[in-house]
Amino acid sequence: MSEPFYTDKAQVRAAFERAATLYDSAAVLQREVSDRMAERLDYIKVAPPVILDAGSGTGYGAAALKKRYPHARIVELDLAHSMLRASREKHKDGAGLLSWLFQKSPWQVCADVERLPLADASVDMIWSNLAIQWVNVPDSVFAEFRRVLKPDGLLMFSTLGPDTLFELRQAFAGIDGATHVNQFIDMHDLGDALLSAGFATPVMDMEKIVLTYDDARGVMQDLKAIGAHNVTAGRRKGLFGKHAWQTVVDHYEARRRDGKLPATYEVVYGHAWRGSPKPKGNTLPDGRQVIDFVKPGDKPR
Template identity: 75%
Template sequence: MTEVFYTDKSRVRASFDKAAQHYDEAAVLQREVAVRMGERLDYIKVAPRLILDAGSGTGESAAALRRRYPEARVVELDLAHGMLSVSREKVRRGAGLLGRWFGKDPWMTCGDLEALPLADNSVDMIWSNLAIQWVNIPDRVFAEFRRVLKPQGMLMFSTLGPDTLTELRQAFAAVDSASHVNRFIDMHDLGDALLKGGFAEPVMDMEKIVMTYPDAKAVMRDLKSIGAHNAMAGRPRGLTGKRAWQTAVDAYEVFRKDGKLPATYEVVYGHAWKSESSRKGAVLPDGRQVIEFIKKPN
């Protein structure tokens, strides 16, 4: 990924800080993906004592992880302080119900996935739901994940693939050649990065989830509500003019079906293990590296 497509993290932080108070109202996709990640955990036998929720948002996944693993301590980490504040307020309001999972205030820290403020070999499990798409160098993130995981620790994550918001991207292509929509990393490149980062037995799969809206404004309003602005360093500066916006809206109408406009999300799932015996991934005698890819039907 070239630097023009790098994420401007200061913009990402500001967007999520601003969206925090109303994030849960629009985070339908995030909740659905978290549920589907949880279903994957049903088939994996782990008993973590310390879990890192990397990109924890408003704490929805952290709460679910505490219910699933009541003996574990969950560390919530997010780039945006506003998100953590909302999570802490939820815990405060529900202290009577959630106290048995905490015992005391939950552990939260504001930090960057590419520079985790955690000690080496300190975490049994990392969970990261729809956060990796905001980083610039996946190799760096996976190196950090591997650094803080204990030997035999597990990483489970979801992120967005390059076909995400393809309708919106094509609609803006009718306006100009600028990049109005964030670009995301391909599943196979992420799998390669896991291997390069020394993870063992990585498994990747992908599915497409389609959200529907009455009009293009509703699509953009939803994206704004969850803080998902175009945050690329090479994004167009300034507001889109009325004429250009109308051109994009008209182009989006081509995709209308059954009275609704679709917004497609390519959701990529992955999990892998930290193994001290893995030398940058499993290697066959002929030198080939092995990674399993599973493509879910649309």
């Protein structure tokens, strides 16, 4: 980690391990974004036999995918084992233990999205809802996604953009030299990273979702409950003083409207295709293959 705003992967894992029991009660944004991302699938005609839910959390997205694609094998992958355990318990409670044991229940893998323990070309679709914002450089995760996708496989993801929690970031501005709010990658840089990784026809769009709170402490408590509090390398290591915290609160209070404090999330959506392997030999610019006919005794060009 060479930048103070880079996230500390060990701290990310620890935060989500602790957050699993409270996650569902606070993950309003995650569920809303998952639902909005799923609506985009209405316009994409696919029937994937194997789907990887990368950053599956407590299984909300996996359940929706299973309902949409009842014959698909869902693979839930998350960095935190406690998140997978919470998902497994929900599957058991919803189906009953015996039916859960005999139905096509999701497979679960505890792993890092930047180092997927999956074979090359082993999944037909990757779904990733609000997970890759914890990756400091998108190139590595997109390279892994492309590696495990089959030819013409689909990647669909959501993440957070740089305007996320700008109110909180500005409230902390000038307090000290530490980073207090996680920083996120711009939509255009993500699109460039997709192309660089070899994905075809990437489509990116963005919207802003504003949650409202009674006070600044409520914002911080929700972030902690979903494991999304500050885990940057340059975060403050010591305790935050009472006077400094009051200064942050006063700055945030200046944004109060209609009795509520806003917390803005810039949500970025993207999808792209793995693409088919290029044919060997000479090809024209439009992709048609050139076949050389060689007479006996001639040297091939």
